[in-house]
């Protein structure tokens with residue numbers, strides 16, 4: 042996601058590091074680099090122009106802050122301007138006060154509408170809604186079947202045109218406007234709280250496509266019309282978005298395929314050009330690859346400051362609280378950490394999704410992209426296989442693991458004895474770590490107490506002594522935000538980095554800690570602390 046842009050911008054800021062003051066030439070040089078980086082990322086020219094002009098004006102306007110050096114000041118300005126370009130505030134979905142909320146999806150063929158329809162349905166279902174998917178994409182023969190498949194995966198019913206008995210039925214079946222209306226009626230009758238209408242796309246913008254989408258819009262009067270755009274579309278993004286805005290009009294944007302996007306110009310152009318908020322990002326082919334779009338968090342990711350809030354939220358959603366509490370109690374009692382616990386933690390880690398994606402959300406990880414790309418996610422599966430090949434006695438009393446038992450486990454799991462030895466070694470390290478945490482000290486750079494993962498949030502706070510904490514002003518009521526505030530304060534008072542890479546105990550490439558560029562961090566964290 043934005044890999045090239047992110048690398049170019051962070052490289053540009055490096056040249057400002059350590060400068061006591063910035064001359065106009067320094068600023069112009071930086072602006073030139075930013076302009077090139079944005080154009081190479083396919084950001085639309087007018088957007089680049091206004092963006093760089095705003096940065097230049099503010100940078101020259103000497104917004105002096107005692108806390109930040111000039112280099113950091115420029116990063117802060119770029120960060121704030123990026124947030125503005127990306128739409129400012131996050132805009133949540135508008136839900137209808139009465140009756141089902143109607144959400145219509147529009148966009149070009151292959152933009153990712155059908156895939157997103159399933160993701161959105163699953164996302165809303167997890168929030169307690171009862172969505173109905175409506176297949177009004179009758180253009181592509183396979184589209185209805187595809188929607189049925191994603192609906193089944195999401196556990197959400199799909200309304201699709203049935204084969205008709207009369208000629209009139211058959212005509213209605215081929216008419217997307219009638220199908221959409223019938224779908225809405227079905228939702229009202231069956232008391233669904235949300236209706237998601239998937240519409241047809243074409244290879245390019247054409248009058249027929251626009252007329253059909255506009256007719257569906259008129260027929261179902263949606264609360265939201267979401268324009269789904271492929272983030273890899275490049276310079277065509279602006280023209281396509283404008284055509285849809287004129288033809289159908291939309292209330293929000295969904296950026297799809299943001300996972301595969303090394304350029305990402307669409308993201309930086311569409312909100313600004315259309316004045317419509319980006320509301321969701323689609324970041325993969327799986328059902329759970331959906332993110333609520335937060336302009337400030339995305340700006341932080343682009344500047345390689347990480348996105349700890351999203352990471353915490355995802356961890357919280359997938360985290361099994363009961364299991365965490367079981368671990369907390371166990372450790373407070375001083376009971377030994379066993380392979381059974383190790384396995385359970387690993388399974389939770391797996392539930393949280395791709396390790397690469399999670400690591401990519403930590404600050405300063407852009408410089409380690411190659412190492413992250415080399416992480417072998419199958420390692421979790423191999424580790425699981427080894428533990429599954431142990432007897433209950435061995436899992437709970439790892440000390441009994443002598444040479445012959447290790448050889449048997451290696452054969453049973455299809456691994457080598459060296460693999461088993463290496464896992465036992467990692468396990469012993471994790472066991473020592475858990476003991477240290479149980480004593481209450483916590484571990485450097487970690488926010489988690491007992492029951493939490495190494496380097497990941499979650500679990501209860503230790504009752505024992507914590508490292509001295511700086512008081513955080515204006516603590517948020519939001520657990521994710523609060524966790525970050527506390528972590529930031531802890532990290533600062535201890536002079537530590539904001540978070541330790543996760544997964545090291547599980548042997549997933551064990552991303553080493555690196556020196557973070559100080560020009561990249563302070564403005565971001567201090568921003569959250571001030572909130």
Ligand SMILES: Nc1nc2c(ncn2[C@@H]2O[C@H](COP(=O)(O)OP(=O)(O)OP(=O)(O)O)[C@@H](O)[C@H]2O)c(=O)[nH]1
Nearest residue numbers: 150151152153154155156242297298323324325326
């Ligand atoms: N990598 C990646 N692939 C995606 C994403 N969203 C969709 N795709 C893939 O893109 C292709 C097209 O997606 P669809 O959901 O069928 O697109 P559509 O807009 O419904 O297409 P039409 O129904 O023909 O208008 C499929 O192969 C999807 O698996 C995403 O976020 N990331």
